[in-house]
Amino acid sequence: MLKQLAVQQPREQLQRSGAQTLTDAQLVALLLRTGTTQQTALQCAQRLLQIYPLQTLETAQLDQLQQISGVGPTKALTLKAAIEFGRRVQQAHYWRYGTVVSSEMLGQRMLERLAGIDQEQLWGLYLDTKNQILLEKCLFVGTLNTSVAHPREIFQIAVQVAAARFILVHNHPSGQTTASHYDLRFTERVQHCGELMGIELLDHLIVGQDAYLSLKASGQLT
CATH class of the missing domain: 3.40.140.10 (Cytidine Deaminase, domain 2)
Known part of the structure; x- marks a missing residue:
């Protein structure tokens, strides 16, 4: 129940107020979707950003991300894919x-x-x-x-x-x-x-x- 709530709250906020109103941790929590038996997805996201702030997250390797509790192979791949997608969107805006x-x-x-x-x-x-x-x-x-x-x-x-x-x-x-x-x-x-x-x-x-x-x-x- 806690894991579902941690994801539903950012989703509802996203639907209600837009993605720009979400914190960095909330955005990462949406990508992680679930947490662990001890932590919600939001808590996992907060822990991840403590270890890898936004300015260093892009350079984190898959095996490094997987060392963080609650981040397995699939979630690590999702994070890397999301970072790359965001980078390409930014490039597409810059390079017309x-x-x-x-x-x-x-x-x-x-x-x-x-x-x-x-x-x-x-x-x-x-x-x-x-x-x-x-x-x-x-x-x-x-x-x-x-x-x-x-x-x-x-x-x-x-x-x-x-x-x-x-x-x-x-x-x-x-x-x-x-x-x-x-x-x-x-x-x-x-x-x-x-x-x-x-x-x-x-x-x-x-x-x-x-x-x-x-x-x-x-x-x-x-």
């Missing part, structure tokens, strides 16, 4: 198709997204002739140190959306922004393919912990 972007604008945005992620990711932002967004897509997810990428997949998408040019972005889980030998070789390969296909590689950005490097601005992409 048709928005004209620059390397600087993209670098700041991708720094917010990728800083602190412990797996290397390669993203592509595909643009038209006016540098307006056609598509933003995560192209590859690699290990801590490498991303197994091939230009074929990059340009397959570029052709599908009729892109005139594109910008690549990838993160260094180490937090450093220095371009590796592999980074430079891969960039040269993609640039050469783009020249053959008439689809220009405008820039390749490397995201670190609190900064990013533009290969174009640094003279490593001509």
